[in-house]
Amino acid sequence: MIGNRVRGHLDMMILAVLSEADLHGYAISEELARRSGGELSFPEGTLYPALYRLEGAGLLSSRWSDDAARRRRVYAITAAGRKQLVAERTYWQRLVRAVAAVAGA
Amino acid sequence: MTMGTSTRSGLLLELDAKLQMPPGSKDRFLAEIECHLAEGVEHLVEQGVEPAEAERRVLARFGTAEEIATSFAPRRRWVAWRSWRRFLAWAPDHPWLAALALPAVAYVPFYGGFGLYAAAGGDCRCGTHWPGWLVAPVGAVLLYVAQVALWCLQRSLRGAPSAQSRGGPSGRQRAMALIIGPGYFAAIVLLLAAVREWRLAGALAAPGVLMFGVMRARRGSVARSRFAASVCSPIFVLPLLVSAVVASLAATSLLTAVAALAAVPTSGAVSGVAAWLARERPEGKAPQRIWGWMGESSLRSAGLSGAWGLIVFTSPALAATGTSHLAAALGASAAASGALVAAMALAAPIGRIYARRQRLLAARAAG
Numbered sequence: 001m002i003g004n005r006v007r008g009h010l011d012m013m014i015l016a017v018l019s020e021a022d023l024h025g026y027a028i029s030e031e032l033a034r035r036s037g038g039e040l041s042f043p044e045g046t047l048y049p050a051l052y053r054l055e056g057a058g059l060l061s062s063r064w065s066d067d068a069a070r071r072r073r074v075y076a077i078t079a080a081g082r083k084q085l086v087a088e089r090t091y092w093q094r095l096v097r098a099v100a101a102v103a104g105a
Numbered sequence: 106m107t108m109g110t111s112t113r114s115g116l117l118l119e120l121d122a123k124l125q126m127p128p129g130s131k132d133r134f135l136a137e138i139e140c141h142l143a144e145g146v147e148h149l150v151e152q153g154v155e156p157a158e159a160e161r162r163v164l165a166r167f168g169t170a171e172e173i174a175t176s177f178a179p180r181r182r183w184v185a186w187r188s189w190r191r192f193l194a195w196a197p198d199h200p201w202l203a204a205l206a207l208p209a210v211a212y213v214p215f216y217g218g219f220g221l222y223a224a225a226g227g228d229c230r231c232g233t234h235w236p237g238w239l240v241a242p243v244g245a246v247l248l249y250v251a252q253v254a255l256w257c258l259q260r261s262l263r264g265a266p267s268a269q270s271r272g273g274p275s276g277r278q279r280a281m282a283l284i285i286g287p288g289y290f291a292a293i294v295l296l297l298a299a300v301r302e303w304r305l306a307g308a309l310a311a312p313g314v315l316m317f318g319v320m321r322a323r324r325g326s327v328a329r330s331r332f333a334a335s336v337c338s339p340i341f342v343l344p345l346l347v348s349a350v351v352a353s354l355a356a357t358s359l360l361t362a363v364a365a366l367a368a369v370p371t372s373g374a375v376s377g378v379a380a381w382l383a384r385e386r387p388e389g390k391a392p393q394r395i396w397g398w399m400g401e402s403s404l405r406s407a408g409l410s411g412a413w414g415l416i417v418f419t420s421p422a423l424a425a426t427g428t429s430h431l432a433a434a435l436g437a438s439a440a441a442s443g444a445l446v447a448a449m450a451l452a453a454p455i456g457r458i459y460a461r462r463q464r465l466l467a468a469r470a471a472g
Contacts (some may be wrong), residue, residue: 024140042168045138045167046172048138048173049173049177070144071140073133
C-alpha cells in the first residue's frame with residue numbers, strides 16, 4: 001500500500017473527489033479508498049486538517065447537513081477549487097511523465 | 106511513536122487537549138471526527154464485525170491524536186482573527202499577563218471616556234447620591250467583561266462545552282443556572298435600591314428581566330451550557346446601558362451618562378466576541394464538566410461580589426478624604442479592576458489543574 005508519499009497530493013485528490021459530488025468527511029475517505037482500490041493508506045484523521053486548509057484557502061465550502069440520521073458537515077468544491085484542480089492535475093501529469101522518464105518506467 | 110487511544114471518547118479527549126486551534130473551530134473539528142468515527146463503527150458492524158473490534162479497527166485507521174494534531178496547519182485568516190488565535194494559544198502559558206491584558210483592553214473606552222470628559226473641562230460634580238452614580242457604569246462593564254474574559258480564558262485552557270452542545274447539563278446545573286442568572290440581576294437591583302437609586306434600579310431591572318426571560322424562552326440556552334450562562338449575557342448589555350444612560354440623564358448626572366456611553370463600545374466588543382464564539386454549532390456531545398462549571402460560577406460570583414464591594418465601600422471612603430469625585434471614581438474602578446484581575450489570574454491555574462485531572466481520568470478510563 002502507498003502511505004506517506006501521497007500525503008503531499010492529498011489536497012488534489014480531495015478536490016478531485018469533490019469535483020463530482022458534495023460529500024462529508026467519512027464519505028470522502030471511503031471514496032478515496034474505493035478509487036485507489038485500497039492502495040492509498042494514510043491516517044483518516046489527517047483528512048480533516050486538509051479539508052480545513054482547503055476551506056480556509058477558499059477552495060472548498062462546507063455546511064452542516066441534517067438530511068441523514070446523523071448531522072454531518074458536507075464539503076463542496078468552489079469555482080476557485082475547480083481552477084486549482086485543473087492546475088494540480090496538469091502539474092501532476094508533468095511530474096509523473098518526468099519521473100517516469102528518469103526512472104525508466 | 107505513540108500508542109493509539111483505545112476508545113472513541115479517549116481519542117476525542119486527547120485531541121481536545123492537543124489541538125491548538127481557536128475554540129470554535131476545535132468544537133467543529135471534534136464534532137466532525139466524532140461523526141466520522143461513529144459512522145465508521147456503524148459501517149463495520151453492519152458488515153457483521155463485533156462492535157468492540159469495529160471500534161478498534163476504526164481507531165487504528167483513523168490515526169493517533171498526535172498525528173492529527175501535527176498535521177493540522179492552522180488556517181490563515183485576517184489579522185484580528187490570527188491575533189486572537191495567538192492570544193488563546195499564548196494565554197495558558199502566561200495567565201497573569203493574559204489576565205491583565207484582557208481587562209486593560211476592555212477598559213480603554215471606559216477610562217478614555219472619563220479622561221476625555223475631564224480634559225474637556227466637563228462637570229465632574231455628582232448630582233445624585235454618592236456613590237450610586239458610579240455603580241451602573243463600572244458595575245455593568247465589570248460584570249460582562251469579567252464573565253466573557255473568564256470564560257474565554259478557561260475555554261482556551263480546557264475547551265468548554267460548545268454553545269449548542271446537545272449533551273446538555275445535568276439537572277443540578279440547570280438549577281444553578283436558574284439561580285445564578287437572575288441572581289445577578291437581583292443583586293444589582295438590590296444594591297441600587299440600597300443606595301436609593303430607585304430610578305436606576307427600575308431602569309436596569311425591567312429590561313434585564315425581560316431580556317433574560319426572552320433569552321431563556323428562546324431555547325433554554327442558559328440551561329444548556331455555561332457558555333450561555335456567561336457569554337450570552339452580553340445580550341443584556343445594550344438595553345441595560347441604554348437604560349442606565351436614560352436614568353442617569355434623568356438624574357442630571359452628566360458624568361454617569363458619559364461613563365455609561367463610554368462603556369457601550371466595550372460592550373459592543375464583548376458582544377462581538379460572543380457572536381464569534383457562538384458561530385459554530387457542532388453536534389458533538391461535549392463532556393459535561395460539572396465541577397469545572399461550578400468552580401467557574403463560584404469564582405465568578407466571588408470576583409464580582411468582591412468588585413461590587415470594593416466599589417461600594419471604597420468610593421465613599423475616598424470621597425470622605427476630600428479626594429475629587431473623578432479621582433475617587435478612578436481609584437474605585439482601579440481597585441475593582443484589581444479584584445477582577447486577581448480573580449481571573451486565579452481562574453487560569455484552576456483551569457489547568459482541572460484540565461490535568463480530566464486528562465488523568467481519561468487516561469485511566471482508556472485503560
